[in-house]
Amino acid sequence: MQLLRRFLALQAxxxxxxxxxxxxxxxxxxxxxxxxxxxxxxxxxxxxxxxNVLGAAALLVLAWDQVAEPNSRRGRWVTWSVLAxxxxxxxxxxxxxxxxxxxxxxxxxxxxxxxxFWHQVYLxxxxxxxxxxxxxxxxxxxxxxxxxxxxNSVQPSRRRASSPAQS
Numbered sequence: 001m002q003l004l005r006r007f008l009a010l011q012a013x014x015x016x017x018x019x020x021x022x023x024x025x026x027x028x029x030x031x032x033x034x035x036x037x038x039x040x041x042x043x044x045x046x047x048x049x050x051x052n053v054l055g056a057a058a059l060l061v062l063a064w065d066q067v068a069e070p071n072s073r074r075g076r077w078v079t080w081s082v083l084a085x086x087x088x089x090x091x092x093x094x095x096x097x098x099x100x101x102x103x104x105x106x107x108x109x110x111x112x113x114x115x116x117f118w119h120q121v122y123l124x125x126x127x128x129x130x131x132x133x134x135x136x137x138x139x140x141x142x143x144x145x146x147x148x149x150x151x152n153s154v155q156p157s158r159r160r161a162s163s164p165a166q167s
Contacts, residue, residue: 010140012061013133017130024126041101041107052091055083056087059084059087062080075139076140079135082132086132093118100112
């Protein structure tokens with residue numbers, strides 16, 4: 001069970017944080033270049049909802065791993081809390097930012113200064129969350145390396161080999 005739990009924790013974190021990195025580093029710049037910033041914003045509007053759902057699922061798996069992991073320390077819980085707090089902040093900020101954009105028509109931004117401010121806050125929170133994700137990986141791997149033996153691994157048999165004469 002330990003091996004499965006660790007596998008799921010690693011996969012959940014890679015999907016969430018790796019997906020975020022790929023989207024921010026590749027998809028957004030490419031989409032902006034090909035579609036323009038308004039249409040890329042429409043794509044991002046939908047993607048962020050999916051990323052937040054992935055984040056919530058990942059946090060559940062990571063919490064399960066921490067509860068079950070014998071070498072889980074306070075640092076992992078603190079980092080997990082930063083990830084969770086960041087996710088909550090992003091979920092609150094997202095609709096606030098959307099209120100400034102008229103998606104029904106031409107994408108006009110009402111009160112650009114406020115939109116820009118809240119969008120910057122959103123990006124800072126997302127960046128802090130991503131850096132916390134990197135820290136979480138380090139702490140998770142350190143805890144796992146302190147107890148590398150999976151609980152359900154196969155142990156070599158300790159029975160004495162019998163010779164045909166002894167049978």
